[in-house]
Amino acid sequence: MTRHHTATLIAAAVATLALSACSPQGPQGNSSPMSGSTASNTSTQVVNIVKLSGGDWFNRMDIGNKEYAAEHGISVTQTAGDDASEEKQIAIINDLIAQKPTAMTIIPNSPESLENVIARAKSAGIIIVTGEASGMKGVDADIEAFVNQDYGAHQLDKLAECMDQSGQYAHFVGSLTVKSHNEWVEGANAHLSAYPNMTNIGEPISSDESQETAYQRTKEILARYPDIKGFIGSASTDIAGIGRAIQEAGKQNSTCVVGTSTPAIIGKLIEDGSVDVITGWDPALQGKAMLAAVQKILNGEQITDGADLGISGYNKIKQDKNSTTTFYGNAWIDITKENTKDYPF
Secondary structure, rough: OOOOOOOOOOOOOOOOOOOOOOOOOOOOOOOOOOOOOOOOOOOEEEEEOOOOOOHHHHHHHHHHHHHHHHHOOEEEEEEEOOOOHHHHHHHHHHHHHOOOOOOOEEEEOHHHHHHHHHHHHHHHOOEEEEEOOOOOOOOOOEEEEEOOOHHHHHHHHHHHHOOOEEEEEEEOOOOOHHHHHHHHHHHHHHHHOOOOOOOOOOOOOEOOOOHHHHHHHHHHHHHOOOOOOOEEOOOOOOHHHHHHHHHOOOOOOOOOOEEEOOOOOOOHHHHHOOOOEEEEOOHHHHHHHHHHHHHHHHHHHHOOOOOOOOOOOOOEEOOOOOOOOOEOOOOOOOOOOHHHHOOOO
């Protein structure tokens, strides 16, 4: 997979991004794991546990879940904690083990922290498929949209293009424990030698998966580094907070903002240059790819290098050299103000 590859995805018309569950609230403020919006009532029950309840990114993933469930006659629900803590994610999975769904698809907040509870789920006969957790131990499969280090290098390429390959920049992550975000940083750092006139101001800056935190920390950076020219964001809310601070400071024409998000989250910030490039992948398609992996496993099929999951961007997945259960798609996209209408999520 090349760094400058942009996957072409089928843009499904989405009128609104509804909340993924409308059932009573559970003890962590999320929908009860096996309740909520269910696509169909069948014997195959899958629960998708994501990082955080609400928000356009995971609401979009839930749309993919529902579409896949309707097409394949399975039941899929989605749940999460009301904040991005690993403790709440562990508690949710523990509750689900007692309910014995057929499978869980999981986007971990901290992969290492979930190893023990995933082992318990596996011992109970539950299929486990993860995403955004390359190299995850003890799972049946981990399905990634792309090789994380390549994606991080690609983000740096887009930032360098915007910054004319010179100046200081800051790199945000949702949390210092989110494996995928930190691998993107590693990929960017390893690629920085290609741009000798660019400098990272320091270690990754955690936004705590909060748009408000990203906004406040960007204001602090702008005060400390008044000549800073660039920002990269990892969490879907990062560049929304960064862009807001840039807009308020009137620095749209002197700074470049690149990062993982969606047009729905960024809104009008991309129109005036407060945000320059949205990078990412379609979470609906990743959700479908994880469910396709679950069905292959249920059917007794092995997931191997070059396998076709039947989902756009995941038609010829690549097996990790060091982890036989980790597979990469070819599914990243770049969104600018010129093509936001092509990606209605």
